[in-house]
Amino acid sequence: MPQYAENPAWADVVPLPTDEGGPTPLAAIAYSDDYSETMAYLRAVMAAHEHSPRVLELTEDLIDMNPAHYTVWLYRAETLLAIGADLREELEWLNEVALTHQKNYQIWHHRNLIVDKLCAEHGAQGNEGLWKAECAFVEAMFDRDAKNYHVWSYRQWLVRRFGLWDKDELEFTERMLQRDIRNNSAWNHRWFVVNGREEKANAGDGKPGVSDPDIRAREIKFAQDAIAKTPQNQSPWNYLRGVARKTGMSLVHLKGFAERYASLKEPDVVRSSFALDLLADIYKEEKKMEEAREVLDLLARRYDPIRKNYWEYRKGLLGMTAA
Numbered sequence: 001m002p003q004y005a006e007n008p009a010w011a012d013v014v015p016l017p018t019d020e021g022g023p024t025p026l027a028a029i030a031y032s033d034d035y036s037e038t039m040a041y042l043r044a045v046m047a048a049h050e051h052s053p054r055v056l057e058l059t060e061d062l063i064d065m066n067p068a069h070y071t072v073w074l075y076r077a078e079t080l081l082a083i084g085a086d087l088r089e090e091l092e093w094l095n096e097v098a099l100t101h102q103k104n105y106q107i108w109h110h111r112n113l114i115v116d117k118l119c120a121e122h123g124a125q126g127n128e129g130l131w132k133a134e135c136a137f138v139e140a141m142f143d144r145d146a147k148n149y150h151v152w153s154y155r156q157w158l159v160r161r162f163g164l165w166d167k168d169e170l171e172f173t174e175r176m177l178q179r180d181i182r183n184n185s186a187w188n189h190r191w192f193v194v195n196g197r198e199e200k201a202n203a204g205d206g207k208p209g210v211s212d213p214d215i216r217a218r219e220i221k222f223a224q225d226a227i228a229k230t231p232q233n234q235s236p237w238n239y240l241r242g243v244a245r246k247t248g249m250s251l252v253h254l255k256g257f258a259e260r261y262a263s264l265k266e267p268d269v270v271r272s273s274f275a276l277d278l279l280a281d282i283y284k285e286e287k288k289m290e291e292a293r294e295v296l297d298l299l300a301r302r303y304d305p306i307r308k309n310y311w312e313y314r315k316g317l318l319g320m321t322a323a
Helices: 033-047 053-065 070-083 087-100 106-122 124-144 149-162 167-179 184-203 213-229 234-247 251-258 273-285 289-303 305-322
Strands: none
Touching (some): 033 053, 033 070, 053 070, 087 106, 106 149, 124 167, 167 184, 184 213, 184 234, 234 251, 234 273, 251 273, 289 305
């Protein structure tokens, strides 16, 4: 049923309907009547550059029908700022929208804008309560979906925006990994928190990541402890490799650890195919090409045959290296 045409509050507005290409369009989009009418009123208020409380109500209706419409979000943001609306009330409304439309991206960009504006209004003194509330809401979102890409991106933005590079954020990653040690997003966030500070070091306000020996040792132990709990979990193995790659550490230093989970001496009791993969690279680094081939054979024939062609390709690369 029409929402606006019969509403006296909108009697002064002449709606602008969508032009789909004349009276007989070739492929008109089948919008619902309510959506078409509401969009027609939005076009009218945008053409008139109107910013008012009723425009906020209009955009709210449209977002409820189509939360991915970025033009609606943009005009809502412009209207909020133009009329001096209460931005904390906007955050409360956004909480409800985010919980309803969990996979929507535009919500989080809009939230960035609102939080940035609140920071500018209240200064550093009022920021602590703001970022704590935002972090708490993000955790509530993760209770619904712990791998929501948009929410993880927003969490990274919060870390950058408020400088949350301390142990509290590391403890947050630990909580997330305690819930699900295979959560790649949580592993990625830990890497970001540990090493993202180093990106700012050149500006004089950063701190070292795994290039610091103590931090490197801590992160290696963290990954190794996770592997001990779930040896056939690729995430901590990748994390371990990442530490080695970023610091230039030789993989040979990890040989003894990898051999706890896989060894050519006991090919029947391999506990982790990822340990075999690491051993292949270690043997290659040691110039032990025959051992590397044996490990890759184990992967191709017994422990990861679904990727046999990949492991055979890796074996071929060994021949090129030897040459």
